[in-house]
Amino acid sequence: MRIGQLARITGVKSETIRFYEREGILAAPPRTKANYRDYGPAEEARLNFIRRARDLGFSMARIRELLDLSDDADRSCAGIDALARSHLGEVERKIASLEALRTELGRMIAACEQDTVGDCRIIDALAGTTEP
Amino acid sequence: MRIGQLARITGVKSETIRFYEREGILAAPPRTKANYRDYGPAEEARLNFIRRARDLGFSMARIRELLDLSDDADRSCAGIDALARSHLGEVERKIASLEALRTELGRMIAACEQDTVGDCRIIDALAGTTEP
DNA sequence: GCTTGACCTTGTAGTTACTACAAGGTGCAT
DNA sequence: ATGCACCTTGTAGTAACTACAAGGTCAAGC
Numbered sequence: 286m287r288i289g290q291l292a293r294i295t296g297v298k299s300e301t302i303r304f305y306e307r308e309g310i311l312a313a314p315p316r317t318k319a320n321y322r323d324y325g326p327a328e329e330a331r332l333n334f335i336r337r338a339r340d341l342g343f344s345m346a347r348i349r350e351l352l353d354l355s356d357d358a359d360r361s362c363a364g365i366d367a368l369a370r371s372h373l374g375e376v377e378r379k380i381a382s383l384e385a386l387r388t389e390l391g392r393m394i395a396a397c398e399q400d401t402v403g404d405c406r407i408i409d410a411l412a413g414t415t416e417p
Numbered sequence: 418m419r420i421g422q423l424a425r426i427t428g429v430k431s432e433t434i435r436f437y438e439r440e441g442i443l444a445a446p447p448r449t450k451a452n453y454r455d456y457g458p459a460e461e462a463r464l465n466f467i468r469r470a471r472d473l474g475f476s477m478a479r480i481r482e483l484l485d486l487s488d489d490a491d492r493s494c495a496g497i498d499a500l501a502r503s504h505l506g507e508v509e510r511k512i513a514s515l516e517a518l519r520t521e522l523g524r525m526i527a528a529c530e531q532d533t534v535g536d537c538r539i540i541d542a543l544a545g546t547t548e549p
Numbered sequence: 550g551c552t553t554g555a556c557c558t559t560g561t562a563g564t565t566a567c568t569a570c571a572a573g574g575t576g577c578a579t
Numbered sequence: 580a581t582g583c584a585c586c587t588t589g590t591a592g593t594a595a596c597t598a599c600a601a602g603g604t605c606a607a608g609c
Binding site for chain 1: 461462463465466469470471472473474475483484486487494497498501502504505508509511512514515516518519522523525526529530539540541542543544
């Protein structure tokens, strides 16, 4: 698969794919005899991973760490454990925030359906004013 | 409360707070007679909201929309409903991705506890290769 | 009363993670 | 042989900060 097709499938621009390769986050794929990048499903999965992780607010550095967990299959269990736990903590905090936001958005939509608008507590949902 | 204290409480740097004010995402607070910015709990909540939303991968434009939902209490129900629904969709997608990632990180940690390492499926968790 | 530290201003420049475009070249299908 | 997708290197723009500089104000402590 060539870069253009991979770009269409994943929604990541060709230039961004080459950028990820330059940054070392996506391995340089084999080339065709015409020197075209030749991608397979593994690269597609990895690129999808990167795109979604970015969308979730993880930095490139953090994504690099997550990908290292995946790549270095033969690293020490202690290392994996510590890193995985740290990432898990961040993930759980994000889920909790998003669930608060989801609840509040749902509440607003429900109120709207009954034409009762009500006041918006979106800020409170994420601000954490309830747990001081 | 002055800018330095607000920065310490929220973990947002003073310069970033002033940047948000320039960008119109955080209203200019009243000033003391010494021309110091004078913040109250409402600004603190709003700033916490902005910081967490950014951390969750929402753009400034998206955050502006969310804050508008909160600010324009007297807008039409139809407008609120459409915007809230669109945000809710994004939030739910993010939650689903994070839950897949949480599951995978949890699995790795559990495997480590039994000294069985196992192979890492972190990429698959976010790549969406299971739903083609 | 004078120093110290936290704040004020404007302005410039660096960082991250892209995104866009230019210039010049290759491969391949119609 | 024309056109399109790709190749390269390089520069520059964007978003969302982050940092630092220069010069000024204010209030507390010695």
